[in-house]
Amino acid sequence: MEGCVHISVQNHDFDITHEQANLLAQNKNIGALVSFTGLCRDESGRLDALEIEHYPGMAEAQIEKIALSAKERFSLDAVRIIHRFGMIKPGENIVLVIAASRHRNAAFEAASFLMDYMKTNAPFWKKEHLKNGASGHWVSSRASDDQAKKRWNEE
Template structure:
C-alpha cells in the first residue's frame, strides 16, 4: 500500500491533537508518532508577528516531494505537514509535522528530515513585524539550516 503524505498550506491555525488522531487512530502497525510544532517567538519581546508568504502551488508540490522522500527513506506509515501563511502573531503556530512509523527512531528521523528540508527547500518567506508597528526586513536563510539539511545527503 502506497502511503501518501497529507500536505496543507493554510491561513488558519491547526489542532495538533486532531492531526495526530487523524494520522494514527485505528492503525495498529503504528508504534510511534513524533510531532514537531513550530511557533512564532517574540525575539526577546521585540517581535509582534511574522508575515509568511509562499509560492502557491509550488509550496505544496515541494512539501509533497519532501514528504514522499521521508516516507520512502524512513518507512513511515503516515506523514502530515502543515505550514501556515499570513500574519502570525507571537505565540501562534506556524508549522506542524507529524510522522508515524512502526518504531520511534524512524518517526524521529522522518520528522527531522521533513523540517530540515522545509526550512531550506520549500518556497516560504518570512518578514518580521516589530512591536511599535514598524515592519522589519524579510528574513534571510541561515547557513545552519543548510548544514542541517546537508546531513541527510
C-alpha cells in the same frame, strides 16, 4: 496526495491533538508518532507578528516531494504536514510535522529530516513586523539551516 501523506498550506490555525488523532484513526499499525510544532517567537519582545508568504501550488508540491522522500527513506506509515501563511503572532503555530512509523527511531529521524528539508527547500518567505510599528525586514536563510540539511547527504 499519495497514500498516507497529507499536506496542507493554510491561513488558519491547526489543532495538534486533532491532527494526531486523525492520523492514528487511519492506521492501527503505527507504533511511533513523532510530532514537531514550530511556533512564532517574539524575538525578545520586539516582534508583533511574522508575515509568512508562499508560492501557492509550488509550496504544496515541494512539501509533498519532501514528504514522499521521507516516507520512502524511513519506511514511514504516514506523514502529516501543515504549514501556515499570513500574519502569525508570537506564540502561535507556524508548522506541524507528524511522522508515523512502526518504530520510534524512524519517526524521530524522519521528523528531523522533514524539517531540515522544509527550512531550505519549501518556498516560504518571512517578514517581521515589529512592536514599535516599524516594518521589519525579510528574514534571510541561515547557514545553519543549510548545514542541518547537508548532514542527510552524508549518511
